[in-house]
Amino acid sequence: MEVRRIRADEGAALREVRLRALRLAPEAFHTTLDEASLHPEAEWHDRAARGASGAYEAMFVVDRGGGLLGGMIYTNALADPPHDAFISSMYLDEDLRGGGMADALMQAAESWARAMGSPRVELWASYGNQRARRFYERHGYVLGGVDEPWERGGGSSLYVKDLESEVRAAD
Numbered sequence: 001m002e003v004r005r006i007r008a009d010e011g012a013a014l015r016e017v018r019l020r021a022l023r024l025a026p027e028a029f030h031t032t033l034d035e036a037s038l039h040p041e042a043e044w045h046d047r048a049a050r051g052a053s054g055a056y057e058a059m060f061v062v063d064r065g066g067g068l069l070g071g072m073i074y075t076n077a078l079a080d081p082p083h084d085a086f087i088s089s090m091y092l093d094e095d096l097r098g099g100g101m102a103d104a105l106m107q108a109a110e111s112w113a114r115a116m117g118s119p120r121v122e123l124w125a126s127y128g129n130q131r132a133r134r135f136y137e138r139h140g141y142v143l144g145g146v147d148e149p150w151e152r153g154g155g156s157s158l159y160v161k162d163l164e165s166e167v168r169a170a171d
């Protein structure tokens, strides 16, 4: 099992893991299973291609072997300086949780953001998602003071991590 960047030819596997995430953990994501199920096949191929080699975006996945993906994280950065970065769509199959694979996904996304020169990373976590919130806090994310209610009920809170102060602290 390894964490690596998605490959351009993995659109079908990406569709599978993303729809599984939306089906099994609907409360964790703003996008719904119904919405994502409507994406045409070409959209998934395009997402995989951009995640593999986009200039300002990247997707990292957990490779379970046999063509199966067990988790994912998506990150993108603003094209204009200072290239603030954003993380979303983080998901890990239930049987892989608590074993450090989520740390590896997060490290891959943050390493990418650092290489982009991003001074900070933003992400959103839904109100009741205590496990994800605890995970993000352990990785140094703090609440950014912005909540976004969802039309269907519930909502999410902004979390922010300052990558620059991390670099300064390590100097």
Ligand SMILES: CC(C)(COP(=O)(O)OP(=O)(O)OC[C@H]1O[C@@H](n2cnc3c(N)ncnc32)[C@H](O)[C@@H]1OP(=O)(O)O)[C@@H](O)C(=O)NCCC(=O)NCCS
Residues within 6 Å of the ligand: 025, 028, 029, 089, 090, 091, 092, 093, 096, 097, 098, 099, 100, 101, 102, 103, 124, 125, 126, 129, 130, 131, 132, 134, 135, 138
């Ligand atoms: C979010 C996710 C990727 C994190 O991966 P993970 O392997 O579960 O994360 P970890 O086990 O390393 O960390 C979770 C932390 O929450 C704690 N935790 C577990 N269940 C909890 C609960 N019900 N309430 C509060 N904390 C909880 C764990 O003990 C751990 O904290 P610790 O490191 O201090 O011990 C994974 O849980 C997941 O895919 N969840 C469903 C989808 C999702 O929520 N995605 C996030 C979208 S914002």
